[in-house]
Amino acid sequence: MPTGRREVQVRPGVEADLKALTDLYNHYVRETPITFDTAVFTPEERRPWLLSHPEDGPYRLKVAADADTQEILGYATSSPYRAKPAYSTSVETTVYVAPGAGGRGVGTLLYEALFAALAGEDLHRAYAGIAQPNEPSVRLHERFGFRHVGTYREVGRKFGRWWDVAWYEKEL
Template sequence: MLVRPARPDDAAAAIAAVYAPYVTDGVISFELDPPDAVEMARRMAAGETRHPWLVAEEAGAVVGYAYASAFRARAAYDRAVETTVYVAADAHGRGVGRALYDALLARLTEAGFTQAVAVIALPNDASVRLHERLGFVPIGVNPAVGYKFGRWIDVGVWQRALAVADA
């Protein structure tokens, strides 16, 4: 498996394909319509170089991706990021999520970010296990903040220190 920076010209369509089932088939994503390749490329570009997007490839095919985004828009949150990882359905259980997250967290630490925050629609035992194995700790639960497919969904927040918060 190769983990590398995502490139809009070769990864946006594949990233969109990995993500679409999370939108259409479940409540892990709160989007209602899956974004197409053009929209995914726009999202990747919006992160610029500050917030990396990574893909995992096996035999030349994208089998997962991870990215960071601004935690909040205000300047005081500038050294914290929200992290996300998605793995293709046929690649679950093979260490793809872990490999992506290891690479993402290393890049974020090197870039000087101090906190990584993950937001997980609940229940999602696999995602909770992955995050906790990576050192994320549960911070709290926002009950019934999402509504999809006719039901209310709780959202959990996990956080991991990346570096010592200094001045």
Template structure:
């Protein structure tokens, strides 16, 4: 089941997210995130932006969200997305299902473009984004530094509405 996230999900989200923080380069966050911090992040983004929870039999298997891409007002129609899945959810089509729900929510809210920001290399994330219609639009070289090495960041973009429509 996919449902809107709430601050009550924060403990499960932090438990799911922190192994990515501490053991991988898929996020550029360096320190584990507390449940309180995660709850604040969820509350700060809603209702303007969306956080979604993927749940099966009361177990949280993943979450996805979008927020502002950049602070300047001219970017107000563009959102940046993120998705995190528990290992048990991978390879079952659940990530695609969750991301499709996130895209639909962004379209319902009138956003025009979605940006996937991917720490490179990450072939699994690239495959997911491209399967959902995102196209690569650029690479920021040496933009992250984690575990003693520089990392590149890839940008993938998806049009949510026809480009002929002016932002609302």
């Protein structure tokens, strides 16, 4: 799928992607309030996360890579919303786009592939928590039919300040 002048391939994430996916996530840990993790991860520490997203089922990992170089441009996941059994038909979704790959439609391609893969699963709702402010993420989620259902005020503290998280939901 073309974005800008480069072709992007979206596929399931595999073990060979672990280092690149860890590096991408660590950028957000170090540089942004997008995630509330505050310490970077090693690939070994992230392996259980990767393995918890198989190629089938409700918990998926989709990776966007440059078709020529195979450089990872971003990823999207669906993960358990909460651990209790009654939540099993709900997932939490997220998208991370590599620095420099924003504004090229990578997030859109990832969510298209993720929601297409989830279409046959026994799922009722998807939820997304977006640390504020993050207008590009809000626009992406709204484009995919998510609607704002509430905001947790000053729920996380990172970089010496408090951050709000806006919650969005989408019917599946």
